[in-house]
Amino acid sequence: MQEAIILVGGKGTRLRPLTNHTPKPLLNVAGSSFIRHQIAKLMDAGVEHVVFATSYLASLFEEEFKDFSQDLDISYAVEEVPLGTGGAIRNAGRLLRGPADAPVLVLNGDILSGLDLRGVLEQHQAREADVTLHLTRVSDPRAFGLVPTDETGRVLSFLEKPKTTEECVTDQINAGCYVFRRSVLESIPADREVSVEQETFPQLVAEGRRVFGHITSGYWRDLGTPLAFVHGSADLVTGTVASPLVPKPADTLIDPTATIDATACIMGGSTIGPRAVIGPHVIVDRSIIGAGVTVSEGAQIHDSVVDHDSAIGQNSRLREAVVGCHAHIGADNELPAQLRLSCGIRIPAQGVRVSGTAAACATIH
Ligand code: GTP
Numbered sequence: 001m002q003e004a005i006i007l008v009g010g011k012g013t014r015l016r017p018l019t020n021h022t023p024k025p026l027l028n029v030a031g032s033s034f035i036r037h038q039i040a041k042l043m044d045a046g047v048e049h050v051v052f053a054t055s056y057l058a059s060l061f062e063e064e065f066k067d068f069s070q071d072l073d074i075s076y077a078v079e080e081v082p083l084g085t086g087g088a089i090r091n092a093g094r095l096l097r098g099p100a101d102a103p104v105l106v107l108n109g110d111i112l113s114g115l116d117l118r119g120v121l122e123q124h125q126a127r128e129a130d131v132t133l134h135l136t137r138v139s140d141p142r143a144f145g146l147v148p149t150d151e152t153g154r155v156l157s158f159l160e161k162p163k164t165t166e167e168c169v170t171d172q173i174n175a176g177c178y179v180f181r182r183s184v185l186e187s188i189p190a191d192r193e194v195s196v197e198q199e200t201f202p203q204l205v206a207e208g209r210r211v212f213g214h215i216t217s218g219y220w221r222d223l224g225t226p227l228a229f230v231h232g233s234a235d236l237v238t239g240t241v242a243s244p245l246v247p248k249p250a251d252t253l254i255d256p257t258a259t260i261d262a263t264a265c266i267m268g269g270s271t272i273g274p275r276a277v278i279g280p281h282v283i284v285d286r287s288i289i290g291a292g293v294t295v296s297e298g299a300q301i302h303d304s305v306v307d308h309d310s311a312i313g314q315n316s317r318l319r320e321a322v323v324g325c326h327a328h329i330g331a332d333n334e335l336p337a338q339l340r341l342s343c344g345i346r347i348p349a350q351g352v353r354v355s356g357t358a359a360a361c362a363t364i365h
Pocket of ligand 1: 084
């Protein structure tokens, strides 16, 4: 029986306020929670039992899957105190059922990639590896820890983020998907927080264990930041990266219960959620519009997420913005890029404009 662990216990701080009430893997991308895309992909790769390593808002995962009736066993390894990525893998390993030398797939709960999971498992077995890490090649490795390998693919070391060009000895980075020989999980300390990347992997390499890289340069995105999140969703909608849950890629994904004015322009892989109302001459480009959101006439939304039950006023403009749920943005606002608006916030008409305003001053002099 092929088994897998998905790490879903992180707080997702970089995606706040979306993650205030919803764990990152349960956020909606391309019409389904992200974890459902991952599960569909795991099932396609022959996985029959998956363990969710949960901590932050743990009960919401059981709620999400309480009626799950497909051919997959789901177990929950709940951490009362977050154990870090390594500690979480060890803790979830208790619930696995396979033999000591069985290969166990481990996925971060926020990585979108075109990786062929069966291919990684096959390579892991062929090399008789203790651990295989998916390593992706990136054009600018300076923002990441680096993982150089020898000509056979064996991992040489785990290096800190490079500070100079000379320190960029490879363009390979840890892509957040691993295969462990099950018995190797026992070597991770069980009683404290452990980082798999900073502690477990370097230690295994230092001990001479068979740690290999599965190196690819195809589609890969960490959905941990708002912009990556909206772009990942758009890539799923348009088929730039495949998911079994998006059988017919298209330019947009519009829920049948949404109301879209005929003059509105929805594009770039945007998603419009249930009961959303999109008014005349609105532009929604490469964005996620949640359930019950109202976007009024002439508003423009680019590369943004608007969480459920919020309202965007007439002619307001959003770019690379994150709007929490139940927020109300009045008319004629022009929000600066990368702004995050808290759940329930109210911004009056003309309250924020990055390009100034010719409107009369409302105060009495
Ligand atoms: P940020 O707070 O925005 O950095 O996000 P995050 O909390 O998800 O952290 P990060 O992106 O580094 O985590 C990578 C993956 O590991 C995500 O899928 C997390 O859910 C998961 N993760 C991180 N820490 C823990 C932990 O202590 N326990 C468990 N079970 N999972 C974790």
